[in-house]
Amino acid sequence: MKTTISQVSNYEGQTVTIGAWLANKRSSGKIAFLQLRDGTGFIQGVVVKSEVSEEDFQLAKNMTQETSVYITGTIVEDKRSPFGYEMQVQSIDLIHEAVDFPITPKEHGTEFLMDHRHLWLRSKRQHAVMKIRNEIIRATYQFFNDDGYVKIDPPILTGSSAEGTTELFHTKYFDEEAYLSQSGQLYMEAAAMAFGKVFSFGPTFRAEKSKTRRHLIEFWMIEPEMAFVDHEESLEIQEQYVSFIVQAVLENCKLELDILERDTTKLEAIKAPFPRISYDDAIVLLKEKGFTDIEWGEDFGAPHETAIAESFDKPVFITNYPKDIKAFYMKPDPNRNDVVLCADLIAPEGYGEIIGGSQRIDDLELMKERYEEHNLTGEAYKWYLELRQYGSVPHSGFGLGLERTVAWLSGVEHVRETIPFPRLLNRLYP
Ligand code: 4AD
Ligand code: MG
Numbered sequence: 001m002k003t004t005i006s007q008v009s010n011y012e013g014q015t016v017t018i019g020a021w022l023a024n025k026r027s028s029g030k031i032a033f034l035q036l037r038d039g040t041g042f043i044q045g046v047v048v049k050s051e052v053s054e055e056d057f058q059l060a061k062n063m064t065q066e067t068s069v070y071i072t073g074t075i076v077e078d079k080r081s082p083f084g085y086e087m088q089v090q091s092i093d094l095i096h097e098a099v100d101f102p103i104t105p106k107e108h109g110t111e112f113l114m115d116h117r118h119l120w121l122r123s124k125r126q127h128a129v130m131k132i133r134n135e136i137i138r139a140t141y142q143f144f145n146d147d148g149y150v151k152i153d154p155p156i157l158t159g160s161s162a163e164g165t166t167e168l169f170h171t172k173y174f175d176e177e178a179y180l181s182q183s184g185q186l187y188m189e190a191a192a193m194a195f196g197k198v199f200s201f202g203p204t205f206r207a208e209k210s211k212t213r214r215h216l217i218e219f220w221m222i223e224p225e226m227a228f229v230d231h232e233e234s235l236e237i238q239e240q241y242v243s244f245i246v247q248a249v250l251e252n253c254k255l256e257l258d259i260l261e262r263d264t265t266k267l268e269a270i271k272a273p274f275p276r277i278s279y280d281d282a283i284v285l286l287k288e289k290g291f292t293d294i295e296w297g298e299d300f301g302a303p304h305e306t307a308i309a310e311s312f313d314k315p316v317f318i319t320n321y322p323k324d325i326k327a328f329y330m331k332p333d334p335n336r337n338d339v340v341l342c343a344d345l346i347a348p349e350g351y352g353e354i355i356g357g358s359q360r361i362d363d364l365e366l367m368k369e370r371y372e373e374h375n376l377t378g379e380a381y382k383w384y385l386e387l388r389q390y391g392s393v394p395h396s397g398f399g400l401g402l403e404r405t406v407a408w409l410s411g412v413e414h415v416r417e418t419i420p421f422p423r424l425l426n427r428l429y430p
Contacts, residue, residue, distance in 0.1 A: 002017045003018060004041070005036070008087075012075050012076065012077060013075065014075060015072060016075060016087075018036070018070070018071055018072075019070055019095070020070075021066050021067065022036060022064070022065055022067050023042065023066075025063060030048065030049040030050070031047065031048050032046075032047040032063075033046060033047075034047060041083060042124065044081060045060075045071055045089045046087065047060040047061075047092075051088070052091060052092070053091070056089075056091055059092050060089070064097060064098055064099060064100075065098060066098035066101040067097050067098045068096045069093060069094055069095055071092050072091045073088050074087065074090070082255060082259075102119060103119055115429070115430075117420075127259075128260050129260070129406065129410045130420065132260075133402070135245075135249050136406060137201070138248075139245045139249070140241075140245060141201075142244075142248075143241055143244045143245070144241075148196075148197060149224065150191075150195040150198050151199055151200070151201070152187075152191040152195065154187035154191075154200050155184075156202070156203065157173060157181070158181050158187075158380075159379075159380035160186060160380040162184075162185045162327070167207045168207060180205035181205065183399060185225065185399065188200055189360060189384070189387055189395065190387055192226060193387055196227050197225075197226045198224065199225070200222070200224075201221070201222050203218055203219070203220055204218075204220070204221045205217065211424070211426075214351075214352045214353075214415055215424075215425075216403055216415055216422055216424065217423040218419075219402065219415075220403065220419070221399045221400065222399070222400045226395060226396055226397060228393055228394060229396045230396060231331070231341035231342070233396070235274075235357075236272070238317075238345060238355055238357060238398055238400075239273055239274040239315075241400075242345065245405070246409065249267070249409050260411055260412070262410060263411065267409065269313055269314060270315070274314050274315050274317060275312050276316070276317040276343070277308065277317070277318055279318055279319065279322065280296070282300070283296055285311065286308065289307050297322050297324065297325070299321075299325045305346050306350045312348065313348060315346060317343040317345050320336075320341065320343075321340060321344075322338060323337070323338055323340045326358070328376070329360050329361055329370070330342050330360065330361065331358065332366075341359040342356075342358035344356050345357075347408040349408065349411075351407055353401075353404070354404045355398050355399065357398025358396065358398075360395055360396065363388065364389055364392065367385060403415040403418040403419050406419075
């Protein structure tokens with residue numbers, strides 16, 4: 001019976017065959033312990049000299065890392081193994097011998113690992129991070145589908161910019177100028193007017209010259225957009241959504257969190273509601289914490305966000321930023337024209353901003369004013385204005401950065417480990 005490591009619990013006491021790679025190995029005179037992986041999990045294969053052919057025992061003893069095999073044996077319970085089972089090997093068929101696999105169980109430098117990302121992905125740690133990423137994606141679809149949202153796919157090639165023109169990737173669209181999408185938001189607003197509650201999940205691109213542990217050039221965003229939902233209601237959706245994915249990861253990725261040695265007590269506390277602090281109060285808090293230089297009207301950098309987050313044990317919403325440091329589409333606070341109805345959600349433990357969101361301007365005349373101020377004269381923005389012309393309604397939305405969320409939940413330091421093939425300032429390879 002051919003099966004996978006993830007399924008072995010169904011075959012206790014039975015003989016099965018698994019296609020696998022050798023991750024690591026220990027052997028002595030009469031016994032070899034093979035650490036096997038097949039992509040679905042890890043299992044130890046125990047090869048006893050007296051119980052296999054001499055040829056198979058020599059194969060096991062001399063097997064090199066990442067050699068691929070079909071391996072057959074009996075599945076037995078193993079309480080010491082984190083996976084619960086091991087295989088008592090009966091026979092081994094060599095598929096392909098790997099010679100000099102570059103990533104050995106010893107330590108390697110970051111650049112070396114990044115150059116070998118296509119192989120590094122096979123490691124237990126990277127496997128765990130990608131499984132957590134996968135669980136967040138799965139839980140995202142569940143959360144929004146269960147609540148009646150429609151998944152909408154905005155275009156990647158666009159003629160308009162949602163988040164300012166300085167960080168755009170330019171490309172040619174036959175004879176026209178086009179960009180890679182920075183955010184699907186403007187299209188999601190059109191979709192919300194057609195379907196009420198919508199969400200997108202897709203790649204976004206920022207030609208940001210930032211070389212930090214939180215910035216990727218290509219990253220994936222989840223962007224919900226809701227008609228008839230105001231800023232305050234949007235914050236409630238955000239805290240429910242983030243709580244849901246955190247609890248899903250805790251529930252379904254126990255093994256992965258264990259491999260990554262993630263302190264889960266900090267994650268268990270992540271349940272709605274989340275604290276809110278206004279930008280004004282955040283400035284006061286920062287001054288109290290020794291950031292004496294920061295002035296009202298300036299944007300926060302990573303050290304500011306980290307300092308604010310340290311005052312809370314849950315993610316914190318920083319709300320109502322000055323209008324001049326935020327995007328053109330954000331609705332002004334009706335009580336105060338200098339701030340907008342927006343919030344950034346800052347993750348605990350120094351992982352930074354994971355969500356940016358706002359209520360959008362729904363008034364045609366005000367949007368026209370913003371167009372003037374931001375010089376949005378091109379044809380490319382005409383359609384967006386028309387959304388305010390035909391039955392305009394209050395609406396809000398937000399974007400959650402997947403990689404920063406994966407970094408936070410996995411407890412990995414740098415976003416480069418949270419996407420299969422990271423695109424960084426100086427890296428397009430592999
Ligand atoms: O705050 P941002 O720029 O918001 C928007 O793009 C809105 N249009 C979203 C919306 O309202 N529909 O980006 C949203 C999130 C950030 O909070 C952050 O988590 C992530 O996207 N993000 C990045 N992640 C990795 N690398 C980068 N360079 C990122 N830039 C933003
Ligand atoms: Mg932002």
